[in-house]
Amino acid sequence: MAILDLIQHANEYPDEIVHRVPESGPGEFRLGSQLVVREAQQAVFVRDGKALDVFGPGRYTISTNNIPLLTALIGLPFGGSSPFTAEFYFVSMREFLNLKWGTPQPLVYRDADFGMIRLRAHGTYAIRVDNPQMFVNQIVGTRGSYSVNDLDEYLRSIIINQFNDLLGETHTSILDLQGITLELATTAQNALTTAFAQLGLRLIGFQIAGIVPPDEVLKKIDERSGMAAVGDLGAYTQFQAAQAMRDAAQNQGAAGGAAGTGVGFGAGMAMGQMMGQAINQGTSGQGGQTQQGQPAQSQPGQGAATPAGSGFCVECGKPLPPGAKFCPNCGTPVASAQ
Numbered sequence: 114m115a116i117l118d119l120i121q122h123a124n125e126y127p128d129e130i131v132h133r134v135p136e137s138g139p140g141e142f143r144l145g146s147q148l149v150v151r152e153a154q155q156a157v158f159v160r161d162g163k164a165l166d167v168f169g170p171g172r173y174t175i176s177t178n179n180i181p182l183l184t185a186l187i188g189l190p191f192g193g194s195s196p197f198t199a200e201f202y203f204v205s206m207r208e209f210l211n212l213k214w215g216t217p218q219p220l221v222y223r224d225a226d227f228g229m230i231r232l233r234a235h236g237t238y239a240i241r242v243d244n245p246q247m248f249v250n251q252i253v254g255t256r257g258s259y260s261v262n263d264l265d266e267y268l269r270s271i272i273i274n275q276f277n278d279l280l281g282e283t284h285t286s287i288l289d290l291q292g293i294t295l296e297l298a299t300t301a302q303n304a305l306t307t308a309f310a311q312l313g314l315r316l317i318g319f320q321i322a323g324i325v326p327p328d329e330v331l332k333k334i335d336e337r338s339g340m341a342a343v344g345d346l347g348a349y350t351q352f353q354a355a356q357a358m359r360d361a362a363q364n365q366g367a368a369g370g371a372a373g374t375g376v377g378f379g380a381g382m383a384m385g386q387m388m389g390q391a392i393n394q395g396t397s398g399q400g401g402q403t404q405q406g407q408p409a410q411s412q413p414g415q416g417a418a419t420p421a422g423s424g425f426c427v428e429c430g431k432p433l434p435p436g437a438k439f440c441p442n443c444g445t446p447v448a449s450a451q
Contacts, residue, residue, distance in 0.1 A: 122203035130248075139200060141197070145175065148173040150203070152170050202253065213236075214235065214237070225286040236323075252312055297321055428440065
């Protein structure tokens with residue numbers, strides 16, 4: 114085992130939190146070895162599994178002056194150059210930003226409007242090591258290198274547990290959750306600070322990017338907002354009937370020429386009239402009576418006369434001559450204008 118006279122970690126990976134020197138097995142050092150700790154680093158000196166001291170940025174000569182406990186752990190039979198085994202853990206003190214968190218499974222939420230629904234949430238957070246000695250003892254152990262990815266799953270489980278408790282205490286509708294995400298994020302960060310501190314970490318930022326229900330709930334919300342946007346259901350139904358009339362005319366025209374177009378147009382108009390009458394009867398609230406208390410007219414196609422001015426016969430769909438009292442094609446009477 115070679116004696117390490119220069120102890121340092123110069124090539125730090127972007128996501129690396131801790132790097133051990135040497136990476137595997139104990140290292141052999143001696144009093145007088147040089148320790149170099151760079152900016153945004155701290156070095157934890159460990160012997161026999163015990164963290165004895167922490168060194169900040171700078172250059173050090175290993176001696177019993179800066180590591181007093183060495184006097185009791187090693188002898189000095191070689192005039193102060195006695196070799197000894199130990200490890201140094203170089204801990205990155207920089208901030209690790211834009212770390213992702215999210216719910217792997219939907220969380221059950223008691224919604225004020227929709228009842229029990231499932232929600233998914235995701236966002237970002239940022240951390241840095243606050244207590245290097247505690248972090249090495251609690252998390253790193255004897256590993257040669259430790260990165261953010263190694264810690265990610267464990268930290269996410271802590272976040273999800275706390276966030277689930279937070280949602281359980283929030284009694285509102287998902288329609289209002291987006292308006293209080295900043296408040297929820299601040300509350301969650303305050304609650305998570307203690308859990309992270311117990312690992313030697315500091316949570317320096319926590320954001321909620323979104324809280325969304327599953328697709329089937331989103332579909333129901335879209336339907337509700339669509340009905341609110343429609344307003345006048347009768348007018349909307351007539352609009353749909355007009356669209357159906359146009360589509361029917363185009364389809365029939367493509368299939369059968371001008372004659373087919375007339376049939377499709379007449380059938381579409383009759384459909385619009387029937388749906389309009391059904392809406393009027395439904396909104397009158399008189400059980401089949403019109404708003405003026407008169408009996409509802411019978412539906413076209415069941416012996417009813419063609420309304421005056423409609424332009425097409427409701428029975429055969431053929432065009433009606435101006436002023437005609439009967440359809441020249443099928444003989445269906447044309448009702449006089451009211």
